[in-house]
Amino acid sequence: MTRAATSALEDFRAAVRDWCRTHIPEDWRRAQTGVTDEEFVRFQKEWFQKLRGAxxxxxxWPEEWGGGMSVAxxxxxYQELATHDAPRLVxxxxxxHHAASTLLAAGTEEQRARHLPAILDGEIWCQGFSEPGAGSDMASLTTSARRDGDVYVVNGQKLWASGAMHADxxxxxxxxxxxxxxxxxxxxxxMDMSLPGIEVRPIRQATGESHFCEIFLDDVVIPATDLVGPENEGWRVAQETLGAERGMTMLELAERLGNGGFRRLVDLSARRGPDGTVPLDDPLVADRLAQLEIELTGLRALCSDFVSDDRPGPADASIVKLYYSELLQRMTDFGTEVAGLAAHTELRKPLSSGWESGAWVLDFIGSWEWTIPGGTSEIQRTIIGERGLGLPREPGGTR
Structure with missing residues (x-):
């Protein structure tokens, strides 16, 4: 990077830092703990518009649609938002991420012109991929869409649809x-979520939240103009969606984990416990923290390289997803260990926080979500072995 580019980047950092000091809501963690769904939605939409204004x-996103920032x-x-403990856009x-990437890669001009501005104005999307019998093996889905003139009639069930109860x-x-x-x-x-025949049922999780939902589809009529890409080519289009999940989204999540979660873990380790000891004084704790910091440095570099590469390798997205999800699990597990029994009394976390909120037991339970959706860790290892390392294909059914 040239001296001028470095100087411009530092000027940008200073501007973001000043903005964070002025605009991040004070005491938002307390205000977002134990709130109703309505309060959560209102807060998230207001925070999104505040970020949008800046x-x-x-x-x-591309510059013509309101984005255009370089990877650097x-x-x-994301470093500054995490350092200043900004709420996440949950x-x-x-x-x-997912909807926009799909529209930009495979949508028509009319679809982009209709939905990208609507997303900026607050349109909320969910993802209807997984089914009761088709989770990691997404190609086994059975939800049907029958063509009838200029519409499709859809029947079936979707599972693990994050935020579907709020989606448009x-x-x-x-x-x-x-x-x-x-x-x-x-x-x-x-799919327009207000169409007749759609029923959404929130799923209560072990943490007490209802982040995931079931979606039941009974003769739902979808206009053919809402088809993305050619008919029967949805698998190819879906790779754009999943690529977003394992690509640019990981850039933010990696910085959140490193600049937010890890700092909270270090602070936790430096506190004096009920017995008067400081966990950080224990060489085993210090060693684990050092190891996690090394892994986080690798993750952040890996994510930055991945999104900067115009032609990433066929298994790069899987490597990033696997690395992040299992590092998140290890870090929250260690946080739970250091926090001790007191952490088990925390029954709620701020709804607008990340996967590393500092409510360590709840964070650890939630971390298991990341090793399952978007392809389990086992699936990711298979992809890395076959597509990345050229190993023989795993025996099984037609894929």
Missing amino acids: GYAVPH EQVVL LPFVSI RCLLLARTDPDAPKRKGISYFL
Whole structure:
């Protein structure tokens, strides 16, 4: 990086830092703990618009749609937001990453013009991929979409749809050719969640939250204009969506983990416990922290390299996803160990916080989500072995 570029980046950091000091809501963690769904949604939408006004809401989008930041600028932005303990954009996450990436890569001009401005104005999206019998093996989905003139009639069930109870739209995969090979007969739709025949049921989790939902589809009529890409090519389009989940989103999550979660873990380790001891004085604790810091440095570099590469390797996205999810699990597990029995009395966490909120037991329970959605760790290892290392394909059914 040239001296001028470095200077410009430091000027940008100073501007973001000043903005954070002025605009991050005071005491938002307390205000977002134990709140109703309505209060959570209101807070998230207000925070999104505040970020949007500063140009920080969708930095990864193209410039013509309100983004245009370089990878280096995005890293600085996410570092400062994490360092200043800014709320996360939990509610719009699927909208600004998964939906936007799908529209930009495979949507029509009309679809982009309709939905990208709507997302900026607060349109909320969820993802309807997984099913009771098709989780990591997404190609086994059975939700059907039957063409009837200029519409599709959809029937089936979706599972683990994050935030579906608040969503205006859904990225939906459905089978349009039941006789085609598993990956060949799937189509991709932009489903209006207000259509008749849609029922959403929140799923109560072990943490007490209801982040995930079931979606039941009974003769839901979707206009053919809401088909993304060619009919029966939904599997290919879905790779753009999943690429967003394992790509640019990881840049933010890695910085959150390093500049937010790890700092909280160090602070926790430096506190005097009930017995008068300081965990950080224990060489085993210090060694574990050092090891985690090394792993976090590797993760952040890996994410930055991945999103900077115009032609990433066929297994790079899986490497990033696997690395992050299992590091998150190890770090929150260690946080639970250091926090001790007192951590088990924390029954709620701020709804607008990240996966590393500092409520260590709840964070650890939540970390297991990351090793399952978007392809389990086992699936990621298979992809890395086959596509990255060229190992023989794992024996099994048609894929």
